[in-house]
Amino acid sequence: DQQVKQNSPSLSVQEGRISILNCDYTNSMFDYFLWYKKYPAEGPTFLISISSIKDKNEDGRFTVFLNKSAKHLSLHIVPSQPGDSAVYFCAASDSGYALNFGKGTSLLVTP
């Protein structure tokens, strides 16, 4: 029973354009959402997060939007850079210790 879903396994974007990565969740008890970035042969690294009391959080080129009624969040990267090419994992928590992860979206930013 996968509670966090990333339905796009891959995304290709041109350098300088916007990358939009989407994530849906099913558990209405989730109250904290995070995005992780993963390069090959490395562990995931924390990118940005958002609490359920907010609908937007921004950090430099990265913005996360949360739509609680739709149980949907998205990560926007503007402008996209080739170094952003990685796998992006969406994760969610219900104030417990465990993070529930999606399967990831592989982003390729082409020059």
Added chain:
Amino acid sequence: DTAVSQTPKYLVTQMGNDKSIKCEQNLGHDTMYWYKQDSKKFLKIMFSYNNKELIINETVPNRFSPKSPDKAHLNLHINSLELGDSAVYFCASSHQGGDRGYTFGSGTRLTVV
């Protein structure tokens, strides 16, 4: 001075063997985790320890046994390895209430042949 370090990085072993993966963190975190990333790239929690106490034990075969000698270390011992245990195992740590984000190790790729 890696924050969360796992050893070994790669492990190839035969079915039926017993193996251990070690994890150490130097961040002063009090909670540590083991996650498994299977062939479908799905990251799923296996165990969580807070101050050496087991707090999460997901549906994992009892061939898998975590051991936390102190709050900076969380090792994973696997008995009677099976082909289906082949995966990448990630250790992670966080402050109490890990929903505020983990720091992950670089992973151990286990291949059972």
